[in-house]
Amino acid sequence: MSDDSVFLYLGVYPDTATAEADLEVVRELHSDKVIGTYDAAVATKEADGTVQVRRKTSKHAGWTGVAAGAVLGLLFPPSIIGTAIVGGAAGSIVGHFWRSLDRGDLKELGEMLDSGEAALIVVGKDRLEEEFRKAGLVAQKHIQKELKVDAKELDKELDRASAELQQQASNDTN
Numbered sequence: 001m002s003d004d005s006v007f008l009y010l011g012v013y014p015d016t017a018t019a020e021a022d023l024e025v026v027r028e029l030h031s032d033k034v035i036g037t038y039d040a041a042v043a044t045k046e047a048d049g050t051v052q053v054r055r056k057t058s059k060h061a062g063w064t065g066v067a068a069g070a071v072l073g074l075l076f077p078p079s080i081i082g083t084a085i086v087g088g089a090a091g092s093i094v095g096h097f098w099r100s101l102d103r104g105d106l107k108e109l110g111e112m113l114d115s116g117e118a119a120l121i122v123v124g125k126d127r128l129e130e131e132f133r134k135a136g137l138v139a140q141k142h143i144q145k146e147l148k149v150d151a152k153e154l155d156k157e158l159d160r161a162s163a164e165l166q167q168q169a170s171n172d173t174n
Helices: 016-031 066-075 088-100 103-114 129-135 151-173
Strands: 006-013 038-045 051-058 118-124 141-147
Touching: 006 016, 006 103, 006 129, 016 038, 016 118, 016 129, 038 066, 051 066, 066 088, 066 103, 066 118, 066 151, 103 141, 129 141
Parallel strands: none
Antiparallel strands: 006 118, 006 141, 038 051, 038 118
């Protein structure tokens, strides 16, 4: 296992606009060099029961929303996730996260997501919770977990998954 730590932050919100506003704060924290490498997405629950990724952002060349999408893949069955972000390309990432969280963690994260209409999911290489608190993120509830993954191996898997998604998108437009 590498010396780099990987952290998951999950915040729950009453609406999409508030979650997206906090996503902008995360972007500003990165621009101001308060936090380093991260991957984030805002997910919403739709009236039909599906979960959609509304906005995503990444400050790592290869991540492109895959890490945050893989977290959703852990918490929801594929049939209700309305996005390709957790398709086959993210399968190995889901496996990394699955091995790093215990059942209690997964249950806690799932119950948190069920308690709101939108969520901000951030996966990063820095402890995030304290910086987010200082920056004034307004999640109704939030949680941070250190993921027991090899950060270098995760980087490789995320780069591979991102390339696969880009190839799929290129094939879909041809």
